[in-house]
Amino acid sequence: MATNQEHTTQANNAVNGENSHAKDFETATRGMSHEEKTAAQHAARFGYGPLAHMRTNNEATLPAFGGEFQPGLYKGVEGRKFANPAPLGLCAFALTTFVLSLINLGTRGVHANNIIISLAFGYGGLVQLLAGMWDMAVGNTFGATALSSYGGFWISFAIILTPGGFNIEAGTIAAQDEKALLDSLGFFLMGWFIFTFLLLICTLKSTVAFFLLFFTLDLAFLMLGLSFLCLNDxxxxxxxxxxGGAFGILAAFLAWYNALAGIADTSNSFFIIPVAHFPWSEKGKQVRSENSDHNV
Incomplete structure (x- = not known):
């Protein structure tokens, strides 16, 4: 009986062929235990391990993966000179959003949001902006646009909140009145609501976790924007x-979830983060087709 090392060698030979197809996977993993085959499938699916470079004739059947912050067609990691920068940007976004959302909810009676200035400049702003630039380097247009933009959001938000130096809040009130400041903040947040909606559209053929991240974030921006435009006394x-704080908490945890999906693989985790594909996505159609064939 062949050893696991021999099976791995066969798998590598199969995936390195120019005309590799999904059938090569079955051939390469024949004789493996169920656990070994499952691990190999995860490796091929998420771009890690010896089967990471497997290709099919139709790449649209491969999974869109939120952990890569890429809602489009799956793109392998061969030839990449950088690690996956998306989890770093997602974590920076998640933590900053989490803290601000707790303050918006009035948790433990806290309403002053000064602590957000440090996070918005240092982690949610600078670190997320860097992650977006690195996503640009690895060819992920969506990730680069989203992470860099939200990094810019946190930096600009910190600039608004910074007392003294930029004089935005006090200057607006002095030039007009407090209502003008509140309306301006409403315009600012509604603009981000529109931008997030555009990104949301691009996740409709992706995964459920990826879509829900932008859906809850979009609702958070909408609620917070309206809170400044629909004044109460x-x-x-x-x-x-x-x-807005409640939807922000949901968005923060979904960002952490997608980040974990991008970090965890068979080399460092005993489990792979499940990815739920929309039934109308190419991957969803493929799974339904395979299930139908098995039931025949």
Whole structure:
């Protein structure tokens, strides 16, 4: 009986062929235990391990993977000179959003958001912006656009909140009144709501976790934007602010979930983060087709 090392060698030979197809996977893993075959499938699916470079005749059947922050067709990692920068950007976004959302919810009676200035400049801003630039280097247009933009969002938000130096809040009130400042913040957040909606459209053929991240984030921007535009006794609406905080908490945990999906693989984890594909996606259609063939 062949050893596991021999099976791995066969798998490598199969995937390195110019005309590799999905059938090569079955041939390469024949004789492996169920656990070994499952690990090999995860490796081929997520771009890690000896089967990472497998190709089929139709790359649209390979999974869109939120952990790569790439909602389009699956793109292998061969030839990549960088590690996957998306989890870093997702974590930077998640932590900053998490803390601000807790404040928006009024958790433990905290309403002052000064602590966000440090996070928005250092982690959610600078680190996420760097992750977006590195996503540009690895050819991920969506990831580069999203991460860099949200890095810019946190830096610009920190600039608004910084007392003294930029004088945005006090200057706006001095030039007009406090309502003008609140309206301006509403315009600012509604603009980000529109931008996030555009990104949301690009996730409709991706995975459920990836879509939900942008869906909850879009609702958070909408609720927070409306809270500044729909004033209650001259102040931002408490109900809308808390709704924005609740959706922000959901977005933060979904960002962490997608980040973990991009970090965890068979080399460092005993389990792979499940990826739920939409039934209308190419991968979803393939799975339904395979299940139909098995039931015949």
């Amino acid at each position: 001259g102040a931002p609406s408490v109900g809308l602010t808390r709704a």
